[in-house]
Amino acid sequence: MHVQVEAKGQGGMRREHNRGTRGQGRFWRITGQVVVLLVVFGTLGVGSWLIYLWHSLPSVAELKHWNPATPLRIYAANGQLLSVDGPRLRDTLQSQQIPDQLRNAFVSAENGHFWSNNPIYYPVSFPGILRAAWIDLIHFAPVQGASTIPEQVARNFYLSPEKTITRKVREILLAYKLTQHFSHRDILDLYLNKIYLGNGAYGIGAAAQIYYGKQVDALSLPQMAMLAGLPAAPAYFNPLANPKDARARRNYVLGRMLVHGYISQQEAREAEAAPLTAQYHTEGRNIARYATQWIEQWLVSQYGADMTYRTGLRVYTTIVPRLQSAANEAVATGLENYSMGLDSLDPKQYQGPVAHLDETQITQALNGVRPTVLPPQDPANLHWGLVLSTTRSHAKISLEGQESIDLGQRGVAWIAGAPNAKKSPQVDVAKLLKRGDLVWLRHYVNPGWPANGEDWRTAVWKTPAPGEAGWQLTQIPKVQGALVGMDNSTGAIVSIAGGFSYSLSHFDRALYAYRQPGSSFKPFVYAAALDGPELLAHGKSNYLTPISLIADTPLKIKLPNGTYYKPTNYEKTFSDTPIPLWKDLADSINVPSVRILMHVGIPYAIQYAKQFGFKNTQLPPVPSLVLGAADVTPMQMARAYAVFSNGGFLINPYLITKVIKADGEALPLKNCTLCVTQPPNKPVITPGVAYLMTRMLQRVIRNGTGIAAKPLGHYLAGKTGTTNDEKNAWFVGYGRHYIASAWVGYDNNGPMGHWAAGAREALPIWIHFMKSALAEEGDYPFFKPQDITQASINPKTGTLESEGGQVFDFLSGFLPPASVPEFPLFGPNASMNMPPSTTSTGSGNANNSFLQQFGNAPLQNPPKSGNGNSTQNNNGPLF
Template identity: 35%
Template sequence: MIISQFFYKIFRALLVVGLLLATIAVGIGIYLQWYIIDTLPATEHLKDVQLQIPLRVYTNDGKLIAEFGEQRRIPVSKDNLPPMMVKAMLAAEDSRYFEHSGVDIKGLLRAAWVYLKTGEKSQGGSTITMQVARNFLLSPEKSWTRKLKEIFLALQIERELSKEEILTLYLNVIFMGNRAYGAGAAAQIYYGRNLKDLTVAEFAMLAGIPKAPSANNPISNPDRAMQRRNYIINRMLEFSYITADQHKEAMSAPNTAKIYATTLEADAPYIAEMARAFVQSKYGDDADTKGYRVITTINSYLQSKAQTALRNALFDYDERHGYRGAIGREHLPTNPTPEDLNNLLSKYAVQGGMFPSIVLAIKEKSLHIYNNRIGEFDIAWENLAWAGRYIDDNRRGANPKSPKDIANKGDVIMVRPIKQLVNPENTTMDEDGNEEVQAPTSDDLSTLNDPSVKWRLSSVPQIEGALISIKPNNGAIIALAGGFDFNQSKFNRVTQALRQPGSNFKPFIYSAALDKGFSAASIINDAPKTYQTGTTTWRPENYSHKFYGPTSLRTALTHSRNMVSIRLLEEIGVGYAIDYVSKFGFKKERIPYNLTTALGTGEVTPLELVTGYAILANGGYKIEPHFIARIEDSAGNIIFEANPATVCYDCDMSKPIEPTKVFTNLPTALPAETTVTALVPTATNQPKTPLSAELVLRPQNAWIMTSMLKDVVRYGTAKRALKLNRNDIAGKTGTTNGPNDAWFSGYTPDVATTTWVGFDQPRSLGSKETGGRAALPMWMEFMEEALKQYKERTLPKPDGLITVRIDPNTGLRATGDNPNGKMEEFSSESVPTRYAPTYKETTDTSQGQSGNPLEPLF
């Protein structure tokens, strides 16, 4: 009886315990189902996961311009993962990866036992699959609930993805320090090479980083990183991933990791910012994380030359106006070390290819200086002698007699590398007959410590500039330099600076006159005239302050005669002229409705000016400037491709053009009038029928205007351009009142380029700083390179032009006995029918001193 009661009690206790355990199990099951399993994120999208990949911008020839995005990532496909990288990562993180089903029970139990013994989480039990679940689908919080979710997700992921797919995801997403996400980016950042090109020791070093990206980092904590690397190398030998010889070689290898910044292959920051702004406007604010590749129309070589030409023009201007002195002064310690000097220079930035340097000693004919790029060196006297003191825009001090007149010990000065020296005794003549010395030109010199590289004292220019070059046949921008240094000022002067064009605008007024029946031989009296507007009196003058009497339009444009331009605008009417010039793309609302328009007092951007000149260059066809050739997604698919309106004289415009071949080896707000979208033509990724450019100007008009603008180069204010030895160059200088702005716009049938020099806050450039002196040299330096790829040529002469021998003094037909007779082109409706009086010995008053003026305005 007692025994039966005992067994009864045992049975009842077991039953209670069983019911309790069952209740607990049901509760755990409900908890796992409701609070864990039912709340797990879906894993289906892991097969099509979109990694955060930077937006990259390229030139048209495949050179990297810029990279935008916080995360550096270079995805590697599963077929391209180096086997040794996989082995190193397995040895470091999950040696039983190919044996478990997403959760390593042995590893979890081992980690739990260590935790129970020590109370510390010194061992992790996470597998690679669990880390993928955490990185892609879960928050980074540390809790038991998250750990349970991680386990269940890992099991689910293993059912839906292959081991290779999971491992590829892991190696592409894991954070590896210094903005590197994934092994591909880490290889570039720490070793400057592609992942497939690393050594066993380097693979092991990378594999050691994910466990603790800061503590195991080869840059910030090299000793601990080496310990972790060697541990992994030993593990690789233990699992027979490497041979004994490979082990020995890897263990003896030094730590060669260092930070490799993204190597930009083309200097086009203003274009890069334009591209970023456009992509974000089209594809959203997160466009810099989706791996888009923007291929621009920019040519990398010409872009480099454009930036160099701009800086050289500003350096040249700066040297003409005198040296403004050191940028700082530091106290030199006795026997300073390179570290001491680097610390002193650390507060000064490199600007526009100039390097801050500290003066260590003053020698008889040189300065002994130091900078952190090449160490100690001397600047020779020929690169110091220019540095007379700046006084104001029109005055400078006497040239120095020795280096001690220029700098003191401890001065921090700016210096720049130069590619050639110029003998200061060799002078050239500017357009006004003044002697001047051209400064040596700088270049993109990659080996700055080469003995052949010379250095020149410089100042950071206060003056600014812009250069824009496009193809006249379709508006593709091939080079754009929006300022001296993008890091110094992100204001893009090509697209954002609204400035007065001065005489650079005159060709469009003259074109309007031709359209209204005038000809290049029409005579306008170059004589003084006073204009009264209310109480305001305006007495415009020519730049030379002289007047030349009856003058042909060709001669007046060649020598930029103000009075002829003003009287011509009177003749054709201001309203008519403003309507007409809008054909070239100029905004009517920015052109004043008065006679000062003849002198270029409206407001334009350099981009608008070059577009207008491109219409003259291509024979009268309206083109739209654009800078994006195509956009690719992260997989290399073309999602946007330009189809600009194109001038084509001899081709079949109905024949489809195939999409551009994709490169296979590709590793700020604008003013209201000029939107980024306006610079990107309609695009498609399908075979496209090219758009034919609209003819907005009579071809005969464009031909005659080009003929007249060629005379500006041959005989007028742009004669300096004859040094290029080309007969197909046409162009026009421009200088505004002050002078505040200096311009040159010039073209051939293949390239149109505009250059501008001025201060951002308008002020005088100095009395002799004309377009021919300040802006034309920049244009010439760039175009000398740009034109090398094009043979000299002239567009086919359009029908409807008649060549007639005329008397240049009257614009009428010349009789046979007139020795001054000249051949002139006329449109058929403007050919003179009357003959000039019988020839008598006279003086051709239509010729005279050249000028490039913009006189005082209302």
Template identity: 30%
Template sequence: MDTASNDKPKIRPSSRWDKLRRRLGWVTLLALFALAIASSLFLRYGSLPAGAAMQSTQILDDEGHAIASIQGGVNRQIVKLSDISPWLVKATLAVEDRRFYEHSGVDLRGLARAAWVDMRHMSKQQGASTLTQQLARNLYLSQERTWTRKLKEAWYAARLEQTYSKEEILELYLNQIYYGHGAYGAEAASRLYYGKHAKDLTIAESALLAGIPKGPRYYSPHLHPSDARARQRKVLQAMRETGQLTQWQASIAARKPLNVRPLPEEEDRTAPYFADYVKKIAIDQLGMDERLMNEGGLTIRTTLNARMQKMAEAAVKKGLQGGNAELQTALIAIDPRNGYIKAMVGGRSYRRNQFNRVFAHTRQPGSSFKPIMYASALEQHAVTPATRYRSEPTLFYFDHDRQIYRPSNYNNRYFNEEIGLRQAIASSDNIYAVNTIMQVGPEAVIAMARKLGITASLKAVPSLALGTFPVSPFEMASAFSVFANEGRKSDPIAITSIQDSNGKVLYEAHVREEQVLSPALSYVTTKLLESVFDRGGTAHRVANMLKRPVAGKTGTTDSDAWFVGYTPELTTAVWIGYDRGRSITSSEAHRAAPIFAQFTESALEGKPPRIFPMPEGVVSVYIDPATNLLASPDCPNPVLETFLSGTEPTEMSARLDSSSGEHKDSGGKSRSLWSKLRKWWGV
């Protein structure tokens, strides 16, 4: 067999594809070489861009008028590096860039580590910025988290390192960086927080300041002192690890008390609490960068109505006149139709205290919480406006009869007879309220509160009916807005849009509405809450101040006074009390309702009164107030009462004729009580 052909070596012929690959390889090498030369030339001879000019951010009301200006760069004093404490320089390098003197603008090891983490998690969150990169970002770039921005940042940082010495870069950085509360640079921050020059800062003071730029809001010694102290200890630890401090020096500095100066008083401005809230929402919820907020020239359009805000501040001022100077207040007004916040007063004086009590989750709402409980009971048909309970001292057993609850009425006043739901709401009877929650169950009440938007911690116990668990004025106003808006819940909105300095829309709000209650249930609840202003009601003193249909509820505890009420177009919650929870007097407790009444009427001045529209699923019948049954023709004082369809009474009331001692039925025919008893027993 001829095998010669099998013994010849196999030779793979050269292909055009091999030649093409070789050529592409050379082209790639040449391109990379050209790119390297171009990059080197640009870094050596290319000029840096001009630093971004800082612009103030404007906060506008619902008509486009400025109500606040967030000024960027107004508090800055440029100083030389020699006029900054060496301790602040060392603290800053220890916590921000330990290899500052070793790299050329970019820490390649840190950058590689950050890039690896970003690629693994497909994110752009891992930081590896050197101090020079931070300076480049502050001078030339935005705060957006993109790989493109990071590349530009590294490029500019390298160019800065070629243009300036390390000491010059440090000087630029320490004069540029933001330290919170409008202070830019070490000198302005030192004067703001300590009232001294930056060159005089101690180790402890320097460590605190060096920790702030990481998060000026979160590490502010004014807003979050404990977090600021923790951050200071971390900086001191970094200084010890880098050999800048001994263990003894770090321990002494960590224990040393800091005399941080109070923030300077600001000029009076429109809605300062609201402006702070807007800034917080923009940063914490909408993700706006704080530096962009302070110096990016944004335009923030809000829901606030400047005229209503002025009316709110006037009502609060008048309502607190003649009282204790430490007595505090909060007012929040919301348009229930869309959730727009129209007015906000967070305290008696913004100058003296910037804490916004509208969002305080430490105050018990008292009886102002009862409408939420009654709405739950009405929805479950556990009670109706015809349900009667006896108003007298009562013991309630719960938790399978293992616990006893003994509620009492305000000033121990009881009717000592059976009363109906309307009378119980008007007089704020606690015994009726606890009887109701025992019928419907506290779990159902909590479920109702959640539907209305209340997120505060609530426990399933009988005292829940009396508002013993803290809820903020903000949440109370939001919850009552559902009743005002025919059962529709709209999330509260403060910001309608945000635009950058070029007019580009960065954020736009959209009203989110959800039907959480039936219109019929909301209407019946509202009609019952109107009785608070009737004669004998807890708010009857302010009834003559109101010229339009209004519903609401008072609430009083030992340390808190509330009024939460609404019209079809405005819901308002008012709180009165002391910051430290000290007891309020009877006269102080009566200040909340007048503030509500004055604000509501003045805010809606010029607008015609609007009634609450009656929806389907509701019936109104005349009842006998003595029995809460259908009123008979001879009933002397019939009352028109509103019910959910199917829950109205069907039995006619029979009244005892006081002159004859006889019982009269609905047809007007009389029979003696003895005759009725004989017939009943079949005698």
């Protein structure tokens, strides 16, 4: 029994074992089938997904006609590049323009198997994908990429930079698509023209310009290797921001070039030993930012931002670089001088350091890191400095973290408030500055104070002599200014300086600051009085001449509202002797000027002034109009004065000569107020009047308020202007070819100080600009038209003299009278034999109570009222 039972047990065990084995085999068969099914369905799913992705991909064939976004370029009159503006800096190169060695450098750095046809490495490197996947896996993050050059082209043109599996698969598929339409070389060229290389440079053409200021065919081997090392990390391997790591990356690229046989061992050693030569180069030094700003705004308004900044437009302008630079420097220096008290009799205070840095910030600044409290760029001609140490007599300053300079007493003397004294008081520098102070500096400027007794005390700064080089403590001025330079015969704008510094204020005061012009408006009214033919055409029989004698005695004019206007002179004095009209203008005497306005009549003066380009709304019908009660811009004043300088023609100022598309087609210059137009074909005022006004304005410089410009030595004419409370200072003047209008004032129209004047604030700026403008010009006299004649006169009476008198120029047919009239005449319709009336009549309108006086004899004062003393009136500007 025992044996049988045991045998049965063993058999059962064998049967159970067989059933277990069959069960396990069935499990694995089922598992295998499931796996196979999963693989089949997974493959079908992935395949379907890949097919879907493949058909959803864009057509890469369009890249054969790729036109990249190309920025706007603006050029000066001589072809010099002024600016490159757009969202991306790019200079697309044709295949034949790219050096082979530059291609080799990028291939060595980015895709060593690029030229291979092995499907394992091209267009996708599967070993590279596996290597990157392993590194990403052990770091639990997408640390390393594995994109070949075809993949990078696909990503740069069609995909986002996000790191996802879908994006990577699309990148791979697009790489295969690219190889169906493009050769290796074509794909590489697309890559080289598209890749971002830091500092706003897209493509090797832009990068070569930005880092080295060269075309790609002028790059050296180490420079090529440096650019080729940038795609991996444009910020980290940037030679400008991180030179140490950039050098290491460059040498790595050189090593790869050596391995691939593109360079020899000797070339590699020499290139690795080469110093870094990268510096930031802008595409064009934009010295005319106010001008290019206007151009960009006009283009956007006409053609939209996309066409303006992305289609490669080229704009050619009238800007003359040397004159634009002169305008920038003149305005900046003049305004700085005002803020330092170097051009006025009003002393100014030092506003103090920009900021104070702690020791950590000092260390950073000394390593060349720009302090964050400063604006992104140094304004105008200023440089930032960091005070390192001081004594009573001088300070040691780090100039922008690059070099150490010594600032002595000459550099701070203006702070003592006596810059024109023979011996200025000593400034205690240790009390003024301390370590860590951040200050503004400029190259030393000799203020050029005039000798005692010189009229108007105009300080014209001088360029330091070779032995006077050095630095000067300064500050950003709160006052503003503008200058417009123009060719007075064509209207071509050669310079626009719209403020102290474009980096601090984009508002263009040259074009848009409407300010009262003061006495610089007088010539338009004087011209109206001299224009005999025009007066006759309007039914007025009495004209003036340059030698007409005008009374300079207190004047009171009853206004329509019943109040009285009593103009006064700048010096608050009067003269018992009548003054010739030319001298009234040269010395800018106010009361005679108002008499001249009333002589021709305000409505007539306004109509006449409109011929100079002013609008009716700018010209208020008040007696102070002649003293500058209008609101005008520096550009308008330059255009208006050009009428005098060019023989009577009202030219159209223009800045743009042509706009060219990328394909060479010229764009129409529509709705463009500063684009070139046809010149005027006839004068707006009598040519002889223009010449007479020029001759009178020459006397302003020869012996009047503009005498500080006399040392320039050319045939020059111009006029100063200063308004009530010294709020605005002007000088507008011209030579044979160039005209310039300079204005100085506060943006809030506040007063500039008791002694501020056009002769002191604006004139020096004009002088320095014109000095540059005249540097390449001959000394030519102004053209005398045919309607000018000469006659001998008696300067004491303003009448003709048969013998022994002084010779003056006059309009033909409009000479001074042969004798002095018995009495002055009042009223627009008065005849020569009417007695004077004590009641004022209208200037061409019977209901107008403004006083109007006619006659070529001395214009007499109306009857006195009250104490007869003149007081300053706020209805209009003074000087």
